[in-house]
Amino acid sequence: MTDTHNGKSSRRSWLASVLMGVGLLASYGTLAGQTLSFLLPTGLAKRKRRIFVGPVEAFPTDAVRPIRDLEGNEVLVKRTKDGFQAFSSTCPHLGCKVRWEADETRFFCPCHNGVFNADGVAISGPPADAGQSLYPAPLFVDDKNQVVYLEVDVPR
Numbered sequence: 580m581t582d583t584h585n586g587k588s589s590r591r592s593w594l595a596s597v598l599m600g601v602g603l604l605a606s607y608g609t610l611a612g613q614t615l616s617f618l619l620p621t622g623l624a625k626r627k628r629r630i631f632v633g634p635v636e637a638f639p640t641d642a643v644r645p646i647r648d649l650e651g652n653e654v655l656v657k658r659t660k661d662g663f664q665a666f667s668s669t670c671p672h673l674g675c676k677v678r679w680e681a682d683e684t685r686f687f688c689p690c691h692n693g694v695f696n697a698d699g700v701a702i703s704g705p706p707a708d709a710g711q712s713l714y715p716a717p718l719f720v721d722d723k724n725q726v727v728y729l730e731v732d733v734p735r
């Protein structure tokens with residue numbers, strides 16, 4: 580009777596030890612995962628996604644059309660016979676809104692008269708003095724299906 584009792588007690592003790600070990604491993608594993616996600620650069624915790632912008636034919640040649648990214652930021656999409664380019668409409672100088680001036684074939688920032696050529700390169704005003712060009716926005720054009728996408732970072 581004593582042996583059986585000791586045997587059950589020993590099995591319970593062994594099972595309790597195993598369960599405690601599994602619990603500790605799960606806890607430390609979770610802690611290690613949380614620590615790594617905190618320490619890793621945020622760029623590693625993001626992935627690229629393509630968001631649908633529209634069919635190619637929705638963008639007239641030699642024109643600029645504004646669109647919005649997932650965060651509501653304006654992106655200026657320019658189409659020429661050579662293809663597409665896209666830029667943030669946020670001025671790299673102090674963040675005012677840049678607009679396309681078709682008659683001058685340039686981007687213009689009214690806050691401090693910043694001027695950018697059609698490729699987004701600053702050519703006069705404070706952005707030119709500081710060598711600040713427009714921020715490019717990555718586009719993907721699916722030539723086969725004739726669809727334009729904006730590439731954005733999204734959290735994992």
Ligand code: FES
Nearest residue numbers: 670672673688693
């Ligand atoms: S904010 Fe655009 S030129 Fe200053």
